[in-house]
Amino acid sequence: MLAGIIFTAASACAQTSRPAFEVASVKLNTHCDPNGPSGGTSTPGRIALECADLRDLILTAYGIFGDGANPAPGSFRMQVVGGPAWMDLTRYDIDAKPAGSTPRSEMYGPMLRALLEERFRLKVRREPKEGRVYLLTLAKDGPKLHATVEGTCLAADINHPPEPGNARIPVCGEPKIIPSGPIVTVDIPGDTIANLCSQLGMVMDREVIDRTGLAGRFDIRLEVTPADLQPKFVAGRAIDQADQPTAGDNDGPSISVALQQQLGLKLETGRGPAPVLVVDHIQRLSDN
Numbered sequence: 001m002l003a004g005i006i007f008t009a010a011s012a013c014a015q016t017s018r019p020a021f022e023v024a025s026v027k028l029n030t031h032c033d034p035n036g037p038s039g040g041t042s043t044p045g046r047i048a049l050e051c052a053d054l055r056d057l058i059l060t061a062y063g064i065f066g067d068g069a070n071p072a073p074g075s076f077r078m079q080v081v082g083g084p085a086w087m088d089l090t091r092y093d094i095d096a097k098p099a100g101s102t103p104r105s106e107m108y109g110p111m112l113r114a115l116l117e118e119r120f121r122l123k124v125r126r127e128p129k130e131g132r133v134y135l136l137t138l139a140k141d142g143p144k145l146h147a148t149v150e151g152t153c154l155a156a157d158i159n160h161p162p163e164p165g166n167a168r169i170p171v172c173g174e175p176k177i178i179p180s181g182p183i184v185t186v187d188i189p190g191d192t193i194a195n196l197c198s199q200l201g202m203v204m205d206r207e208v209i210d211r212t213g214l215a216g217r218f219d220i221r222l223e224v225t226p227a228d229l230q231p232k233f234v235a236g237r238a239i240d241q242a243d244q245p246t247a248g249d250n251d252g253p254s255i256s257v258a259l260q261q262q263l264g265l266k267l268e269t270g271r272g273p274a275p276v277l278v279v280d281h282i283q284r285l286s287d288n
Helices: 054-065 102-117 194-202 255-263
Strands: 023-029 039-045 046-053 079-082 091-097 124-126 129-140 176-180 182-189 206-211 218-224 265-273 276-281
Touching: 023 102, 054 102, 054 124, 054 218, 054 276, 091 102, 129 182, 129 194, 182 194, 194 206, 206 265, 218 255, 255 265
Parallel strands: 079 276, 129 206
Antiparallel strands: 023 091, 039 046, 046 091, 124 276, 129 265, 176 182, 182 218
């Protein structure tokens, strides 16, 4: 989801060598809307979440930051399947602090896994599967892409955000959405094709896999219909489309048409890896 939200937490496990928070509190919040969004903030020194969703947390810990590094391409749309019904009806508030300034990727990955496994007795496995995907290929007339000029954007670093003094320089690969009547303009400076595929996959009904063979960074500009930028799922669950733009709002080109006409790229249907995260065991939260 272009507006996809990342959630993270962890707990102290003094008896093991696993990365863990020095202090962590996880509490059931009975006032949250089970269908509403999660929210919160995170810094290198603290995590504070409200109404955290367990499937989002599992997706973050075992999928997006499953290797403890930067987000894995395509992992944002990985499905989290299995588990009891109460998983989707309960939300939690989380407040956690590491012993020092800890990289966000470490908190999002191994620390969050430690929390879930300790507090919820969680057992998760990754199941390799093949499914329907979109393959991003080169259109007949070749790509219409503009290579990024060095220094015109700042390299993104999940652990160390850009300094405030560099706020005027855009972050490479970070989309800017500009509404304009019946169309929406998406500007992404310094984007890789792999990252573009990840962003496309979050607003489409299937994962998008790069088959272009293109390397390097490009300044992406797409003009599309607003409806095509609406997230279709969160952690593998379809989002209710009732409040999404109607047919009358769809006067602009679709993503597929825009990619081909404006960037010289083409979406083709195919089959590819579509792994899922399977919840084998989870228990209700014990007392903190």
